[in-house]
């Protein structure tokens with residue numbers, strides 16, 4: 433059997449590519465060495481959002497008196513939270529498997545090997561001591577956690593996001609190395625469960641890449657909830673449960689009952705792809721985290737669509753203009769387009785419009801004492817360049833802004849749209 437397309441890796445990039453290719457009549461084979469769904473479904477997006485939702489429910493129950501509801505003896509059981517997370521993962525992975533079957537995709541469970549050398553004949557993929565042949569390959573092998581060479585770390589029983597999501601006992605204290613999105617989401621989760629959380633971040637602000645003003649506002653909210661932040665601070669060594677940090681040349685020793693390492697992720701291999709996701713070999717495409725570009729599941733999905741469409745003869749280049757970024761803390765941050773910091777570096781003129789989230793009636797009715805802000809960045813010609821929101825449910829309403837930015841809409845055009853009332857999304861129309 434000669435396949436039209438072989439896909440290596442069954443995460444969001446791989447399963448999206450496989451489903452689209454199969455449905456469009458390409459004889460497709462998908463290789464996955466662990467579990468279908470990849471990092472996103474098994475140990476990333478879905479598990480984190482599932483446990484964060486449990487934390488949110490717990491918080492809401494504790495705060496229910498603010499809404500005229502009384503809940504007594506509110507408690508949680510982490511082992512049940514993790515069991516529910518596992519159930520959600522199983523259900524979604526089964527859904528992906530069903531989609532593969534429906535699309536007629538052959539799925540092989542095993543570690544696939546191939547090479548990038550240009551061939552006139554078919555490409556060979558070796559897996560489980562069998563050789564498969566395909567006309568084209570899409571590499572979707574994803575990314576892995578970065579483990580920095582911090583002295584003492586190797587000898588310490590630290591967590592990465594993987595262990596943190598399977599642990600059933602709440603640590604008394606947790607020191608998180610790295611204040612990026614993953615680190616801050618875990619900080620929010622364990623803080624809600626009552627753990628004393630300390631975040632050590634090397635940069636001057638948490639959530640690098642996200643609007644600085646909103647990141648600082650979120651940090652203030654989290655500080656009020658008891659999370660301790662050490663910014664512009666480096667971890668210089670780890671000795672079991674002791675972490676030595678350094679700021680402005682001054683060293684300090686912090687004690688903790690658990691360490692969570694979240695300094696970032698790196699692609700499993702170095703691959704460069706063009707706007708149609710082709711590597712230097714035009715028959716071999718690369719999509720998702722392996723390209724090292726965005727490291728987000730929704731980018732991976734779109735890149736996979738672009739690659740398969742290209743194979744099918746549709747030339748739609750990948751656009752990175754409006755990739756939303758979300759921090760699923762409570763409250764959430766969601767952001768799309770350019771930040772002020774990027775525009776300043778690029779020397780692009782802009783103006784900022786800003787409103788407190790309390791201008792949305794729905795936000796006030798659902799967020800007792802809740803704060804937040806909607807910030808819209810406009811170019812000189814009235815084009816919307818960036819939208820940055822702090823407040824729930826920012827992750828759901830940001831898509832409105834994403835469409836506007838992708839389509840190059842002007843403030844006046846978006847303002848002329850009718851938004852349903854009362855919705856939190858109206859804050860965008862109000863701010864414009």
Ligand SMILES: Cc1cc2nc3c(=O)[nH]c(=O)nc-3n(C[C@H](O)[C@H](O)[C@H](O)COP(=O)(O)OP(=O)(O)OC[C@H]3O[C@@H](n4cnc5c(N)ncnc54)[C@H](O)[C@@H]3O)c2cc1C
Pocket residue numbers: 440441442443444445446463464465466467468469470471472473475476477478480542543544545572573574575593614700719720721722727728729730731732760
């Ligand atoms: C804790 C955490 C939270 C996250 N939260 C979010 C979020 O909220 N939103 C978001 O957009 N992104 C989030 N991400 C990132 C998201 O998970 C990734 O961007 C996404 O999974 C990338 O998809 P992918 O298909 O490129 O790779 P992956 O999902 O990494 O899948 C790659 C797959 O390839 C397989 N593979 C690798 N090599 C081979 C081989 N040689 N043979 C066979 N199979 C192979 C792997 O086993 C893996 O299953 C999160 C990540 C983490 C770790």
